[in-house]
Amino acid sequence: MTKTDSASPFSLAEQAAEVIARVSGVPRHDIALTLGSGWAKAADFLGETTAEIPAHDIPGFSQSGVPGHTGTIRSIHMENGKRALVIGARTHYYEDKGVRAVVHSVRTAAACGAQIMVLTNGAGGIKDHWTPGTPVLISDHINLTANSPLEGATFVDLTDLYSSRLRDVARSVDPNLDDGVYVQFRGPHYETPAEVQMAKTLGGHIVGMSTALEAIAAREAGMEVLGLSLITNLAAGISPEPLSHQEVIDAGKSAEAVISALLAKIVAKL
């Protein structure tokens, strides 16, 4: 398989990018954002939405299976003149559609011209002073999926995967932003307390099910990555409370306005 092979994931991303360019009338996007649980409102703060495309109209995208996740791609004209592509349709690794499907949106963003990929998610927190609703910067990750979006002998350097330059920009907007190492589990179950302790021992601070594989694909595509997690719950066993998906969605909803405004301010400076 080569990158121009018509069956390659890169070719599918090119086809998706052509549709986005044609339907939106925007030939190139500068920056792309994947908005996870709790971050969706950021799209409204970024600028003027000039096109909104159902994900299922774009090659390679499928309908999101997760309640609380929307399924559209938006083209936004920012006040600084830049064009942002907002991806509201994430495929999770646990959906068993394969790693190609998981990173298709990231590859499409790259094919649309984006040089910066902003990856956001809702996640569990291991640092016990984080309260639900706290946004944190991802400083690095530990990929526990035992999988990779890279195929064949593709050796990609992941030093500074979560760009320290972009993290500095984020901190220039909010100096209080804490950071942490994101640990991707397969899911869809949440961790056991013992697994959370393992993640902590390994050097992790955030537990989630999405971002590490996407970040790897973004780096392969040559994009700079900014990663942000909304801590919607303390990871299992860190607090005595059990985890529920409804609580996760509620915590996201109540923090949404504040963190979305924060994200829009950061993106305006990238």
Ligand code: 8IG
């Ligand atoms: I929101 O506690 C959310 N996503 N793995 N663990 C994992 N993913 C999550 C969690 C969590 N909370």
